[in-house]
Every structure is written in structure tokens, then in C-alpha cells.
Amino acid sequence: LLQLSAPLFLLGMMYREVKQALTNMERLFGLLDERQDVQDSPDAGPLVATRPSVRFEAVRFGYDPRRQILHDVDFEIPAGGTVAVVGHSGSGKSTLARLLYRFYDVDGGAILIDGRDIRRLTQASLRGTIAIVPQDTVLFNDSIFYNIRYGRPEASREEVEAAARAAHIHAFIRSLPDGYDTQVGERGLKLSGGEKQRVAIARAILKNPGILIFDEATSALDSQSERAIQAELEHIQRGRTTLVIAHRLSTVMNADQILVMDGGRIVERGSHDDLLARDGHYARMWQLQQREAERAG
Numbered sequence: 169l170l171q172l173s174a175p176l177f178l179l180g181m182m183y184r185e186v187k188q189a190l191t192n193m194e195r196l197f198g199l200l201d202e203r204q205d206v207q208d209s210p211d212a213g214p215l216v217a218t219r220p221s222v223r224f225e226a227v228r229f230g231y232d233p234r235r236q237i238l239h240d241v242d243f244e245i246p247a248g249g250t251v252a253v254v255g256h257s258g259s260g261k262s263t264l265a266r267l268l269y270r271f272y273d274v275d276g277g278a279i280l281i282d283g284r285d286i287r288r289l290t291q292a293s294l295r296g297t298i299a300i301v302p303q304d305t306v307l308f309n310d311s312i313f314y315n316i317r318y319g320r321p322e323a324s325r326e327e328v329e330a331a332a333r334a335a336h337i338h339a340f341i342r343s344l345p346d347g348y349d350t351q352v353g354e355r356g357l358k359l360s361g362g363e364k365q366r367v368a369i370a371r372a373i374l375k376n377p378g379i380l381i382f383d384e385a386t387s388a389l390d391s392q393s394e395r396a397i398q399a400e401l402e403h404i405q406r407g408r409t410t411l412v413i414a415h416r417l418s419t420v421m422n423a424d425q426i427l428v429m430d431g432g433r434i435v436e437r438g439s440h441d442d443l444l445a446r447d448g449h450y451a452r453m454w455q456l457q458q459r460e461a462e463r464a465g
């Protein structure tokens with residue numbers, strides 16, 4: 169048994185070392201943020217607006233040319249405004265966020281920031297303007313301090329702690345035996361879904377972006393964490409142009425406009441009250457969630 173387990177143990181160790189090396193390399197080349205197949209066009213210029221508007225104009229897109237996912241999607245987020253997107257799983261909500269961050273280019277139509285086609289912007293300035301709070305945050309095998317400072321690597325210790333405070337994770341970090349030096353990631357402390365999302369919010373606060381994309385976690389948080397994250401979100405979205413991809417309708421009630429997606433199309437749009445009055449898709453989703461919430465007590 170020993171003879172067999174020693175090589176396996178070594179292999180496991182090597183695997184972890186290689187994986188760490190890969191993570192470091194990706195970090196070095198910024199691969200975690202950038203895909204290589206989208207290139208700056210020769211005439212690309214920087215985006216300078218601090219509070220830009222966002223506009224999708226008749227956007228068509230498919231990951232595979234044989235399967236169109238988005239069909240003529242049109243909407244606008246005014247400078248500093250909030251648009252929330254709801255719809256069934258697979259309706260195309262997260263795809264909107266991926267296109268805005270330009271992980272992929274559209275097949276038809278255009279995405280404009282402050283009136284400029286994002287294909288004419290340098291990727292560095294585009295991505296410097298947008299912060300994403302994703303559903304599931306990737307943590308590096310490093311300290312929690314490093315993980316938060318990733319939002320703006322030149323930030324000072326005070327700035328990192330201020331961001332953590334605003335994201336309501338500072339007290340938790342201080343309560344850990346190693347504080348901000350606590351190792352997280354695969355080899356370290358496993359953070360809960362809510363804690364990871366707070367790390368992402370702290371990163372976004374440090375980055376201080378003009379545009380914020382919040383992809384709400386699908387995994388159920390307990391209702392207390394959910395309310396807390398919602399409050400933190402409201403705090404950072406103030407004054408920023410925000411796209412919220414919502415899985416729970418309670419998150420979207422305060423949005424300026426709600427888009428309801430179905431099969432890659434926007435089938436309804438309006439405020440929460442407008443949409444309830446219309447008694448369509450949104451009203452049905454709302455009634456369903458209310459009943460579920462009542463059943464859950």
C-alpha cells in the first residue's frame with residue numbers, strides 16, 4: 169500500500185504545484201481577464217468617460233454560428249442608471265454581460281459605450297472601466313489581502329481595508345487568526361458563497377469603475393446574507409452605470425428598468441410596477457417567487 173500511495177501522493181503534489189504555476193502564469197499575462205481572440209483594432213482609442221451610458225443596438229450573437237443565442241437585443245442604460253435583466257435559465261442574461269466586457273464580439277448590431285462602438289475602444293480602457301461581480305468569484309491561492317487588492321494592484325493597505333469595510337467583510341477578516349494574511353483558495357480557507365461575493369464586491373469598490381456588472385449568485389444564500397449583499401450592492405452602484413443579472417426578483421425592484429428575457433429576446437420591459445400591471449411573464453414569475461418564499465417561510 170505504501171509503495172502505491174507514495175507515488176500517488178507525489179503526483180497529487182506535482183499536480184497542485186503545476187496548477188499553482190499555471191495560475192501564476194495566467195495572472196502574469198492577464199489571461200484570467202482577457203481572451204486572446206478579441207484583438208484591438210488598429211484605430212482603437214481609449215475610453216475616457218467616467219460615467220458612461222451603455223447601449224445595445226439590435227445585437228445578434230451565437231457562441232456557435234449554427235445556434236443563434238441573442239436575437240436583435242435593444243436597450244440602453246443611461247449614464248449612472250441601473251438596468252436589471254431577468255428570465256429563465258439559459259435565456260441569455262449572462263451572455264449580455266460577456267458581450268459588454270467583450271469576451272466575444274457580436275455577430276450583428278453593436279454595443280456602444282458613451283456612443284462609441286466597443287470594437288473601436290482599446291480593451292485595456294474598456295476593461296479598466298468595467299468591474300464585474302460574478303456569480304462565482306475565482307480566488308487565487310494567496311492571501312485574502314492579495315485577493316482583494318487584485319481589483320487595483322497598486323492600492324495601499326488602507327484602501328484595501330476601506331474597500332473591505334464597505335463590502336462588509338473587514339470584521340470577518342479581522343476575526344481570522346491570520347487576519348488579512350489568511351491564505352484562501354484551493355489550499356487555504358474555503359470561503360462561503362456570500363463571503364466570496366463580498367471579496368468580489370470589495371475588488372469592485374477598489375477598482376472604482378464607471379460601469380458595474382453584477383451577476384447575482386444562483387446558489388441560494390440564506391436570506392440574511394442575501395439582504396446584506398443587496399445593501400452592499402446598492403451602496404456601490406450609486407452613481408455608476410449598472411447592469412444587474414438577477415436570479416431573484418427581490419433584487420430588481422429598485423432598478424430604473426427591468427428587461428425580461430426569453431429565448432434570447434427581450435419580451436417585456438419596464439419598471440417593477442409597470443410589469444406587474446401588465447400581468448405578463450414578469451407578473452407570473454413574481455407570483456411564483458412569492459409563493460415559493462411563503463412556502464419556505
Ligand code: ATP
Nearest residue numbers: 231232237255256257258259260261262263264415
Ligand atoms: P442562467 O440564469 O442559468 O445563468 P442565462 O440566462 O444567463 O442563464 P446564458 O449563460 O446567457 O443564460 O446562456 C444562454 C445560452 O447560451 C444557453 O443556452 C447556453 O447553453 C448557451 N451558452 C452559454 N455559454 C456558452 C458557451 N461558452 N458556449 C456555447 N454555448 C453557451
